[in-house]
Amino acid sequence: MKKYPSIDPGLCSNCLGCVEIAPKVFRYNRETGLMEIIEREEYPIDLVDEAIKNCPEDCISWED
Numbered sequence: 271m272k273k274y275p276s277i278d279p280g281l282c283s284n285c286l287g288c289v290e291i292a293p294k295v296f297r298y299n300r301e302t303g304l305m306e307i308i309e310r311e312e313y314p315i316d317l318v319d320e321a322i323k324n325c326p327e328d329c330i331s332w333e334d
């Protein structure tokens with residue numbers, strides 16, 4: 271089953287750390303002022319796991 275990374279917007283501090291680690295997965299939306307997940311066929315598990323590990327607010331997770 272396909273897994274999607276997800277960000278809890280209530281916790282995210284827009285530090286952009288996840289964009290530095292995985293710019294093909296995470297991006298900042300200037301219009302909403304929120305981080306968002308880029309729609310992809312597949313997500314690089316290693317990079318998303320790295321972003322999860324390094325997120326200072328602990329607000330990234332995998333969802334089915």
Ligand code: SF4
Binds near residue numbers: 282286287296327330
């Ligand atoms: S690393 Fe975490 S806190 Fe920082 S922008 Fe990404 S999701 Fe938000």
